[in-house]
Amino acid sequence: MTATSPQGRTEMLGPDGAPVRVLVVDDEQALSELLSMTLRYEGWEVRSAPDGEGALRVAREFRPDAVVLDVVLPDMDGTAVLGRLRRERPEVPVLFLTARDAIEDRIAGLTAGGDDYVTKPFALEEVVARLRGLIRRAGAAPAARSASLLAVGDLTLNEDSHEVCRGGQSIHLTATEFELLRYLMRNPRRVLSKAQILDRVWSYDFGGQANVVELYVSYLRKKIDAGRPPMIHTRRGAGYLIKPGEQPTG
């Protein structure tokens, strides 16, 4: 189900070893494309539809392993799409996209069966992570729904419990700090520019100063690297990267 490369980056495969298929349903074209491209880059096969009817049509022949579904669609509402989708593919997990101020209990109703949701405007890293979680849990036998654990050196990050430890010691992070660390840890030993980080960790409509990234790197360092061999490194003029703290080798 999951293959690990020499670099430690993992690629998800479907039940039959073929790439996972994801259906994106959203009527905002720009958003739909942003999502599709991002998910493709994760190695998934992606199809998209702009409305409920289209979604059902595509789903029938594409047979997706997961669906990203905007709750508000031009022709029918999320509940209806979900219902008719489930009639044909009862087991497919769904990630809902919803406005921030959506009615709470309605979402609760929608996501009853192990589904999940993110609120707009979302961070791409968030969507990818949730979708990975859904797919992983849907594919694994109920007893074997293992947590997905990222590790770099003596630093570990549990994507399910949001637990972060360094050297066995638990560390509390805020949501943004966690997201940033996850992105770094999913790309160990790779220089990530501030703009790249901004694009993936902050919501797509963030219009603020680029130095929030610096700020949050600073926060992370205080919590992760304090009094220890530093793992978060600055490449001046290029960006940041995370790698195991080198033990002084003689």
Add this chain to the structure above:
Amino acid sequence: MTATSPQGRTEMLGPDGAPVRVLVVDDEQALSELLSMTLRYEGWEVRSAPDGEGALRVAREFRPDAVVLDVVLPDMDGTAVLGRLRRERPEVPVLFLTARDAIEDRIAGLTAGGDDYVTKPFALEEVVARLRGLIRRAGAAPAARSASLLAVGDLTLNEDSHEVCRGGQSIHLTATEFELLRYLMRNPRRVLSKAQILDRVWSYDFGGQANVVELYVSYLRKKIDAGRPPMIHTRRGAGYLIKPGEQPTG
């Protein structure tokens, strides 16, 4: 996917073994030509368009493997071009060109998946490097997105982590030093004139003295060659070249 010529220069080939096709979209003619020339010299097949409409027309029949896209175009903005481009070629990676001070609000959310960007004024070597990265990663499965490693003798340069080692020992370089070394190492055993180096490693609007090149070669030697068989050589009146340090064959 990558063939090595007798000189050690590597040439990229597309998925089908044919040369990689790149589409350049920029309305500044001088810049567009500069880019096209440079990319052609890399061994790629290049077409260009001055505006969004032209870009879409060319893309349709040229079927590029990658696109270099100026965010600001006369007829429509980068987002619109991107959207319509993606509708026809969903998987094509895009390298955005943007003004330095437009990073925050324009690019945020634009660089989905594997896309990337450079800010004007850029160094040609930077554009080529990023484009190579995009094409390489777009062709590879996510798990196989290995780092691209340049090596000359016992000197290695990792383009992902920006790590440079000689004889297993890590060496810290500044951004400009790194860029210069990369250019040298991508052209081992080949004499590069100071003018060539200036054109590729420094931004195209650099207006300073030509002896910055001498200066930075000097810096590099101190870090790379210090107390070791020299790898960076001067060809008086011609330029510089890098080659493996000869072991004294006495």
Add this chain to the structure above:
DNA sequence: TGGGTTTCTCAGGGAATTCACAGGCTCGCG
């Protein structure tokens, strides 16, 4: 509604980097 938490802006300070300048050195040629 109120207090604690989190996110983010702003600005000052500090350090790394870039670059010009200029004097000294070297190589190659006459």
Add this chain to the structure above:
DNA sequence: CGCGAGCCTGTGAATTCCCTGAGAAACCCA
């Protein structure tokens, strides 16, 4: 052997880039 163009490199100034403290605004939870 001596000269001059071309190259090397020390010095130092200006700049850019990054870090971080302080505080305002937004958010969350009871």
